[in-house]
Amino acid sequence: MDPVDKFRRTSYKLTKPRLVILEYLAKQKxxxxxxxxHQQLNRERxxxxxxxxxxxxxxxxxxIxxxxxxxxxxxxxxxxxxHHIICSKCRLIECFPCHNEIIRLKNFSSINHQLSMTGICNKCSSRKEKR
Structure with missing residues (x-):
């Protein structure tokens, strides 16, 4: 379900700031x-x-x-x-999908979990090699 539609199903008022934040987050990868x-939405006051x-x-x-x-x-x-993998040098965050086979194997539903891994991205690795 679209995040804006999900919010509209609550008892809260969908104000312009709320709409702008939800629309912004929905577009992010x-x-x-x-x-x-805040910086990206600064023009929205x-x-x-x-x-x-x-x-x-x-x-x-x-x-969210x-x-x-x-x-x-x-x-x-x-x-x-x-899941997320984070460069320990430049703090770049990359997302990658979670394969739900494990969840299905254990007969669970409505699972939420967080997994973050750290490493060094290709850009930082190539900088290190050039030195």
Whole structure:
């Protein structure tokens, strides 16, 4: 279900800031920090406190997930379970799908989990080799 439609099914009012944040997150291919969200939506006049409060609300409603990586919170739409690999040098975050075979084998449903791995991305690896 679309995150905006999911929000409309709640008793909360869909304000312009909420709509803008949800639409922004829905377009993202990877998790975003509240600072990134605020910077990108600055022209929409969404202050940092409002961004934090709305992200917390979306999280409570199960519309987004929060994942702590590198001592920072990142947010993404709770549509598909996926994993993250983070470059330990430049902090690049890449997402990759979770294959649900394990979940099906154990006869569970409505599973939520978070998996983050660290490594060194190709760009940082090639910089290291050039030195």
């Amino acid at each position: 990877k998790p975003r920090s509240v600072r990134e969200i 969404i202050d940092l406190v409002s961004a934090y409060r709305n992200l917390e609300l979306f999280k409570e409603l199960g519309i 997930f929060e994942e702590k990586m590198n001592n920072q919170s990142y947010f993404y739409i709770a549509d598909k379970i996926h």
